[in-house]
Amino acid sequence: MTESQAFGHMSKGIWWVEDYFSGRGLVAYQIEKFLFDEQSDYQRVRIFDTKDYGRVFTLDDLMMTNELDEFAYHEMLVHIPLLAHPNPEKVLIIGGGDGGSLREATKHPSVKEARLCEIDGMVVEAAKQYLHYTNAGFNHPSSIVTIGDGIEFVRQHPNSYDVILIDSTDPVGPAEALFAEAFYNDVLTCLRPGGIVAQQTESPYFTPQSVKMIYSILHKVFPHVHTYMSMIPGYPSGAWSFSLVSKDVETPTQHFNSQRVKALGDLKYYVPEMQQSAFVLPAFVQKLVKGE
Ligand code: AG3
Numbered sequence: 126m127t128e129s130q131a132f133g134h135m136s137k138g139i140w141w142v143e144d145y146f147s148g149r150g151l152v153a154y155q156i157e158k159f160l161f162d163e164q165s166d167y168q169r170v171r172i173f174d175t176k177d178y179g180r181v182f183t184l185d186d187l188m189m190t191n192e193l194d195e196f197a198y199h200e201m202l203v204h205i206p207l208l209a210h211p212n213p214e215k216v217l218i219i220g221g222g223d224g225g226s227l228r229e230a231t232k233h234p235s236v237k238e239a240r241l242c243e244i245d246g247m248v249v250e251a252a253k254q255y256l257h258y259t260n261a262g263f264n265h266p267s268s269i270v271t272i273g274d275g276i277e278f279v280r281q282h283p284n285s286y287d288v289i290l291i292d293s294t295d296p297v298g299p300a301e302a303l304f305a306e307a308f309y310n311d312v313l314t315c316l317r318p319g320g321i322v323a324q325q326t327e328s329p330y331f332t333p334q335s336v337k338m339i340y341s342i343l344h345k346v347f348p349h350v351h352t353y354m355s356m357i358p359g360y361p362s363g364a365w366s367f368s369l370v371s372k373d374v375e376t377p378t379q380h381f382n383s384q385r386v387k388a389l390g391d392l393k394y395y396v397p398e399m400q401q402s403a404f405v406l407p408a409f410v411q412k413l414v415k416g417e
Contacts, residue, residue, distance in 0.1 A: 141173070141181070143188050143361065145295065149331065151361045152188070154178050160255050165247035167299045172255045178359070182223055182256060184248070184294050190223050191359045192258045196393040198325070198365070199259070201355040203229035204386075204395045205403065206288050206323035206369055207236075211380040213287040216240070217315070219275035219303065221292030222248030228262030230290070232389045239267050244299065246272040276308055279315040287317050291324035296335055304339050309346040313372060321371045326352070329410045330362035340414040343368055349375050352414045353403035355394070366410065377404060 136155065143151040154175040161172040171183045179192025190198065203226050207213045215238045216230045222243035230239040239262070243249055249270060252260050262268055271278060279289070289312055293300040302308055303324075312322055327335045343350045347370035357365045369377055383397045406414070 138176075141175070141183070141186075143183075143186065145187055145331070145361050149361070151331075152359060154181060161251045163247060163251075165245050167245045170245070170247050170251055172251055180256065180258065181359075182252070185298060187294060188359050189294065190225055190256075190259060194357050194359050195223075195225050195259055197355050197357045198360075199225035199229045200392055200395040201353070201399075201403065202226055202290055202292060202323055202325060202367060204389065204392070205353060205367070205377065205400065206290065206321045207233050208381055208385060208400055209369060209371075209374060209377045209379075210288055210319065210321050213321075214238070215286045215317070216288045216290065217242060217279075217282075217286040218290045218292055219279070220244075220294070220300070221290065223252045223256050223259045224249075224262050225259035226262075226290050226292045227265070227268055228259060230288075231262045231265035231267055233385075234388055236267055238269060239265070240269045240271060242271045242273055242275045242278045244272070244274050276302055276311070279308070279311045283314045284317055286315055287320050289315060289320070289322045291322065293325065295327065295332075296339070304342065306342050306345060309342060313346060316372065319371075319373055321369065321374055322347070324368045324370075326366045326368045328360065328362045328364060329354075329366055329407075329413055330364055332361070333409075333413055336366060336410075336413050337416060340368070341416050343370055344416070346370075348372055350414075351377055351404055352406060352410065353377070353399075354406065354410070355403065366414075369404075377401070 139156045142153040157174045181191040218241045296304040351369040
């Protein structure tokens, strides 16, 4: 066998395959056209059109988002925590340079400030130019973009935000510190009373050890830790987990009001029942997040 060879049924052409963890080739997409391909100060930023999966955005060759299933990630990362909060006025998004989370956060009429703090200005510029399906939120009057380090930002803004969304890549490379205890402590102080945090927390199937590690740290810092899931075919295994944590909000539903969902307009993934059902976890995931 040559050093790198693929078997299986693949039609001719150039394919993009994510190989995130232990040599598992994950979803593969046939590329039609490269639109953007640059090395930033932090990572390799690529945007390309695929044959059947729309426009794809990758960082260091990991799938960040794509035209066909981005809604399953962004709606769940954003609406679950915002609807768990009684009146979110100030929302901070750490990472999320594609704009998808900003777009969803600005749909909430209570939100007066939706601030995106993204370390890599190149991602925001590329998204504004090429990611028409996520970039609408950049033009909203309550949106503010800060190009900078989210870790520094939370440290410098104690007692400032109602909801913090950590919309990062995997806990390797530039995003590793966004899964660390020191950062979570700063996030806790960055919250206003009643504040809530949601974070993407990886795939229980493909990276169970990361999931276990993330939740063991979250449990050290936050009194209330919940896990929920969404089905996102473009990510490793398609089954993706998220955390919802708080110092003082005990459950995802205690402040829930279904009238507020109506005000969000047409959604593609989130339905009010998910404020409860998304937290019903398969047995093996329950064990992982308990550290078993
Ligand atoms: N959020 C990326 C989630 C992690 C995906 N991991 C992977 N493909 N290995 C991306 C930001 C979307 N706004």
